[in-house]
Structure formats: C-alpha cells, structure tokens
Amino acid sequence: MAVGLFRVCLVVVTAIINHPLLFPRENATVPENEEEIIRKMQAHQEKLQLEQLRLEEEVARLAAEKEAPEQMVDEGQQQNDTRAAWDLWSTLCMILFLLIEVWRQDHQDGSSLECPGSDEDELPGLGGTPLQGLTLPNKATLSHFYERCIRGSTADAARTREFVEGFVDDLLEALRSICNRDSDMEVEDFIGVDSMYENWQVDRPLLCHLFVPFTPPEPYRFHPELWCSSRPVPLDRQGYAQIKVVRADGDVQGCICGKTKLGEDMLCLLHGKNKTAAQSEDGGLEDLLCAAESPYLDSMQVMKWFQTALTKAWHRIAHKYEFDLAFGQLETPGSLKIKFRSGKFMPFQLMPVIQCDDSDLYFISHLSREPSGEVAASSTDWLLSFAVYERHFLRMMLKALPEGACHLSCLQIACFLLSKQSRLTGPSGLSSYHLKTALLHLLLSRRAADWQASQLDVRLHELLRFLEKSLLEKKLPHFFLGNRKVPESMGLPEAMHRAEPLNLFRPFVLQRSLYRKTVDSFYEMLKNAPALIAEYSLHVPSDHAILPPKAVIL
Known part of the structure; x- marks a missing residue:
C-alpha cells in the first residue's frame, strides 16, 4: 500500500512540475509550430491522467481489502459511542427540563394575571389575545x-335563611328526641355554609346548605386519617380521608350495644341490630355505619x-306544618324539599359531616355535590371541606375592603x-366553586383599594382573565x-399549610373530552x-316566588 501511494504521489508531482504553463523553462526557445507542440502536450497530459486514475483505483482496492474488518469493528464501536453519547445527552436534557419545570413551579406567581399563549395542538384557533378580545359592557351598564338582576335577591335570601333555619332547628330537635343517648349518634347544631351564607347566591331557587356534625356514642370516637399525614397516596386521593371508629381507650373491639339492653324499636347506630339478634338471624355481626369487616366509616351507611x-323526625313534627317534606335527590344525603300546598317548593341541603x-374543617360524604366534581373511589373516602374557613375569610376581607366593595358583585355576575x-349548552367541568376559588386568590393578591365599587368592570375582566389562564394551564x-x-389569623391547621398544593383542574389533565367541552363552553360564555x-x-x-307570604306553624 505504501508503494502504491508513493507511485501516485510521484506521478502527480511529475505532472505538475513538467506542466509547461505552470513551470516554463528558462532559456527555452519557442518552436515555430506552436499548435503541434500544444497537441502533443495535451495527449501526454491525458495519458498521465489515465495512469493516475488506474493507480488510484488499485490503491483504493488494496486498502479496502485490508481495512474492511477493522472498519466493521470501528463502526460498531463508533455506533456504541454515539448511542452512549446520545443517551447521555438525552438524560442531561431531561434533567435540565425537569429542573426548569421545578423552578417554574416554585417561582411562578399564582396570582399572575398574564394570559399565556394557547396550545395550538389542543386548543386550535384560540389566539393569543386574552379573552379573545372580549369587550365587557361599561361600568354603568x-x-x-x-341592581336589576342580582341585588334584588338579597332580601329574599335573608327571608329564606330565616325560614329554613327555624324549620331545621325543630327537625333536629325532634331527631334528638327519638335517639337513645347511650347508643345512638349525637347530632349537633347545624352550620350554614356556601353562597347563601356568604351573600353571593344568584341561582334560583335559593338553596341553603347546612352542615350537621355528628359524633359517635361514648366510649367511641372518630379518628380521621388524612392523606397528608400518612403514607403517600395517589393524586386522585388527595383531599380525602378515611374516618376510623375507635374506642376512647384505644380498644376498637366490642360495642356498648352488647352491654346495654336496647328497646324493641331502637337500633345501635354502630351495628344494625343487637349483637345476639344479629347473630341469630344473619349468622354474624353486620356493621351499619362502618364498611363490611372494616373499622372505617362508610358514607353509604x-x-x-x-x-x-x-x-322518623319529620313524622314526629309533621302535624305542626301545612306543607310536606320530601327528599330531593336520592344520591345526596340530606337533600330535602319543602313542598307547599300551592305547588311552590323550597329546596335545602342538610348534610351530615x-x-x-x-x-x-369538616369531612363530607362524596355522595354530596362536591365543588371539585370529584368522585371518590371508595365509600370509605370522605372529602375534606374548607367551607367554614372560606366563609370566615370572606368576612375577614369584608372588614378590610372599602365600603361597597365589588368583590362579591364580580363573583355574582360571573356565576x-x-x-x-x-342552561344553554349543558353543564361542563367549570363550577361556581372554581369561580369562588379564583376570587379568593385575587383577594389575597390585590390591594384593598383595588376593590372599590368603581372598579367593578376592571375586576370582573381580571377575574375572567385569571380563570382563562387557569384553564389554559x-x-x-x-x-x-x-x-x-x-x-x-385564619387559624388553619399547620398540616394544611404544609400539605402539597391541590390542583382543582387536575381532572382536565386526565379527561381530554371534558377539558375540550369546558373550554368551548367557557369561550361561548364570554x-x-x-x-x-x-x-x-x-x-x-x-322567577316564581319561593316563599309564601307567611309560613304557617300550627
């Protein structure tokens, strides 16, 4: 191979040196017949080129025969090195992207109101303009x-609350009178929550939401097991807890119904029947409020x-009233409806918590209409409700905001x-609870002076932009x-401060069709x-009247 390369180089160098146009000889005389000389030189040059090509082909053939095995080994090694380098770069890029995402999550201001660009693959045609150029009516409109459509319901709401609270007091008192304090659940006074007690109710008919806390009989107690204080749980279980029924002395076995003689019409609320009766009829002990063969409270039970x-409580006091009481929604515990003889009705919710x-903080059954729209995977899962804290926070902010602040007006118009x-396009994944959550974030990020009544149009536009940004993200x-x-000053438990943030729009990540419908409905609303x-x-x-001129109590 070395000899061949030498021959090729020698031919090339000789051809270049002997080329008369590149290196003309000194003292040479130009022949008389220049055309004949040029022709011979061209013929000689062509021969040299042919010889050069032949030698190059021979050298290439010999080199290929000798280096073929080595080249295969080198190519394999090169591929392995390339693959390893590519894997390394892919890993480094992935780590870099993760670090950027973590930094963005940690440093992103949750109250930022700048609307991000749209995802063209997922949301075609949305454009980059916030609210797609929506122009809301001016402040005067x-x-x-x-004033015409919303404020007028304030007086009706006060009268509705007064009537419902008086009736529920009587109903719960009747419920306590038929319970055995030694073996039945103890029902406490109700707590008003949600829009009717936060003064932003807009839907008709007016609906009161009342919490009714209940506790087990002594010596039992409820022991909640929060998702944030135990072993890691899936994302769809965040916000839920399980309620364990335990004895105050730590012994979870046994029940006082086996030590107390119950009447024929009395039932132990921890167990369906007297222990001996249950064993004789059913062949075993079947829990009434706990899941089968489990110490955890069952929401179905x-x-x-x-x-x-x-x-039973209504049957005891029904003779005092000139209306009927019925269950409104069978899948929601405590969903009740007062039906007047005139055909009018008044719904309200009495929820066991x-x-x-x-x-x-209160745990509510997942069978209720929850604000997040989540559905618990197990009947032993109870959703943690912050409804009372939300009411406290709005009351606290009301004291700090200017007189006649527009924050509730913004929420009412959006709702x-x-x-x-x-009603036009059917329900979507967006609820009034999401609107209220967005308002709470804005209240915490904005100065009190920004919520003056004169800023109604600006704050409403800001609320809708915040919601759009949250939907797109x-x-x-x-x-x-x-x-x-x-x-x-809210007095929120420290465990809630330390808990991982909960994304209320997480279902949109998993349910693409729901997300598309929600986004379409939102922009149609705008x-x-x-x-x-x-x-x-x-x-x-x-709207047809809900309350009679005067409730009659006999």
Missing part, C-alpha cells in the same frame, strides 16, 4: 345590570342512617353568566391547601356575555 333518622379534630351558559390551586400566603347582560338589564324575567 354592569352596575345597572347588577351514613346516608341510609341519616335519611332514616330524618324521616364529621369535624376534623378541633378545627373548622350568573356561568349558570345561563350551563389546566391548573387552579386550592386556596387553602399548601397556600402559605393564607393569613395565620361570547354571549355582552348580549346576556344587555338583555337582562332591559328585561328581568320573573
């Missing part, structure tokens, strides 16, 4: 609309117990638009869970908003 207890330690849109953090900006506000400002539909 919004104020006129609010609680629903049956609560509805049965309410039915369990207090979380000594705080204002009004959402309610009308739901599929991320709406729970206001209390993991939010370290919540004032300490499109219809100016026309709806203008129409209802001129003509207010007459």
